[in-house]
Amino acid sequence: MKNKHLVLLFLGVLALGAASRWLPVRYRSFFETHLLRVEPNDVSRMVVSAPGKPDLLLERIEGGWSAEQAGRTVIAPTETVAEMLGLLTGITSFQMIKTTYPDTLGLTPENQLRIRLFQQNKLLENIEIGGEGVFGGEPGTFLRLPRHAGIYRAPGHLRKPFLRTLDDFRSKIAVRIEPDAVQKISLTRPDTSLFFGKK
Numbered sequence: 001m002k003n004k005h006l007v008l009l010f011l012g013v014l015a016l017g018a019a020s021r022w023l024p025v026r027y028r029s030f031f032e033t034h035l036l037r038v039e040p041n042d043v044s045r046m047v048v049s050a051p052g053k054p055d056l057l058l059e060r061i062e063g064g065w066s067a068e069q070a071g072r073t074v075i076a077p078t079e080t081v082a083e084m085l086g087l088l089t090g091i092t093s094f095q096m097i098k099t100t101y102p103d104t105l106g107l108t109p110e111n112q113l114r115i116r117l118f119q120q121n122k123l124l125e126n127i128e129i130g131g132e133g134v135f136g137g138e139p140g141t142f143l144r145l146p147r148h149a150g151i152y153r154a155p156g157h158l159r160k161p162f163l164r165t166l167d168d169f170r171s172k173i174a175v176r177i178e179p180d181a182v183q184k185i186s187l188t189r190p191d192t193s194l195f196f197g198k199k
Helices: 002-020 078-089
Strands: 045-049 056-061 064-069 072-076 094-096 113-119 122-135 138-145 150-155 184-188 193-197
Touching: 045 078, 064 078, 072 078, 078 113
Parallel strands: none
Antiparallel strands: 045 056, 045 113, 056 064, 064 072, 094 150, 113 122, 122 138, 138 150, 184 193
16 A cells, blocks of 8 residues: 555656656856855955956955055055945846856956955955846846855956056055145246245
8 A cells, every 4th residue: 555655656656747848947157146145345355367467366354444555555445445345245137147168258268257265364256257148138247156166247347457467456546736725936047936826
C-alpha cells in the first residue's frame, strides 16, 4: 500500500514537471530593489582598479576624503566621492543576466573596472563593471558581483565616473581670492609700479 502511494506521488510530480515546461510562466529576471546592501556612510575606503592604470584609493579622513594614486595624494571633493558611491549604492532596478560567456559583456581583465568597498579593513563589496550599451532605447551597464556569483545589467552609463585619475581630483583654481576682500592691487615692473586702490 505504501509503495502504491509513493509511485502515485512520483508520477504526479513527474507530470507536474513536464506540464510546467509548456506553461506560459516566465522566469523573473528584472528586480526593483537595492542591488548592493551597503550604506554609503559605512564605506571608509574605496579602491578603483582600471586596466593599465595604478589603483585609485579613496579614503575617508577627518572632514572629507583623500585620493591616492601612484604614491601621490590630494584632497578629494566630498561631493565627487559621494556621487561615485551613490551611483553604486543607489542601483534600485536591475536585470539578472544568465550567460556562460561573460567576456561578451565586457567582463574581462583587459576591459572591466574593479571597485572594492571597505569598512575599515572589512571588505563590504566587490564590483566589476563591464561593457555599456543601449538596450530598448535605454542605456545600461553590465556588472558582476563575484561574491554573489551574479551578473546584472543596471540602468545608466556607470564606467566614466570611475575612470578617474588623481588629476581629476586636483583643484583647477591656483589661488582663491574673495573679490570683496581685495583693497589694493599693485602692478610692478623693474622701472615703475602702478597701484589700484579701492575707494
